[in-house]
Amino acid sequence: MKEIKWGIIGCGDVTELKSGPAFNKVPNSSLVAVMRRDAEKARDYAIRHNVPRWYNKAEKLINDPEVNAIYIATPPLQHEEYTLLSLAAGKPVYVEKPMTLNTESALRMENAAANFNVKLCVAHYRREQPMFLKVKQLLLDKVIGDIRFVQLQMLQSRAHNLIANTGNNWRLDPSVSGGGLFHDLAPHQLDLLIYYFGEVRSSSGISINQSNEYPADDLVSGQILFENGIVFNGMWCFTVSEKDKKDVFEISGSAGKISFPVFGNRITLKKDGHEEEFIFEPLQHVQQPMIEKVTAYFLDKGDNPCSAGQAISSMKLMDSFTKKSEFLS
Incomplete structure (x- = not known):
């Protein structure tokens, strides 16, 4: 392949600005088709974003x-489901x-990619943003010495606005999202922990669910011991x-502290x-740096910026944090 010609399955709100337009802005990349089960919304997206074709069935796009x-x-x-279908089609x-x-x-997704010998990358896009790369460099340079422990607090009100707005908030339905707002926001933070501090020992x-306002749990706490001895506490x-x-x-070290939202x-x-x-300009399309790396990877011009294995590490953390203890059942 000389150019990646992308198709989007699920051209909803998250793709309007965060990701969708970036596919036409990185080298050797273009967006040629989109899919959404609501045909009229798929058509509307394609017209507004100048996408050549649209579909209302994933199989047709694949x-x-x-x-x-x-x-x-x-x-x-x-x-x-859609990952397995796409990998089976060699895409x-x-x-x-x-x-x-x-x-x-x-x-299962990781195994399918290996069995079909087709590339798979996960959108933990903060890994490639300038701000988080700066944190990574500060840590590599040991600016705050040896890392001792990490503390995280993500406290939001009922009226929080950190996620894309949707008419039907599927993020609050564990059967669709995996477990509520924690499962929507925590992957960003947990992936950074893996990216910065490596393998988890335990x-x-x-x-x-303290409020009982929706089916998903609304409070999660988590503790991690990394193989290198770093300790994490999160709420x-x-x-x-x-x-x-x-x-x-x-992030607290032997010679100082780094903090950021x-x-x-x-x-x-x-x-x-x-x-x-250190202050950073907001990115117009937050996924653009990652999409550039993914495109290069798919064209055999770079490494995988976030492999299935790396993403599975953060999935394991989410599962370990949210597994019900006997005294909570």
């Missing part, structure tokens, strides 16, 4: 002879996060008061009694 790579942006419930897949509903499903957590709660909202990812644009470095800030 079998489009011009489409040679597929981006799956449906709710997680359909990720495995490499870029699938949204979370990779799928649970670890068992993710392993993990555990507590997950509970996600989606029913705090508006004034108590917080988004803090804090995962859904923000500012890094704070504290060391030797001094404070330094």
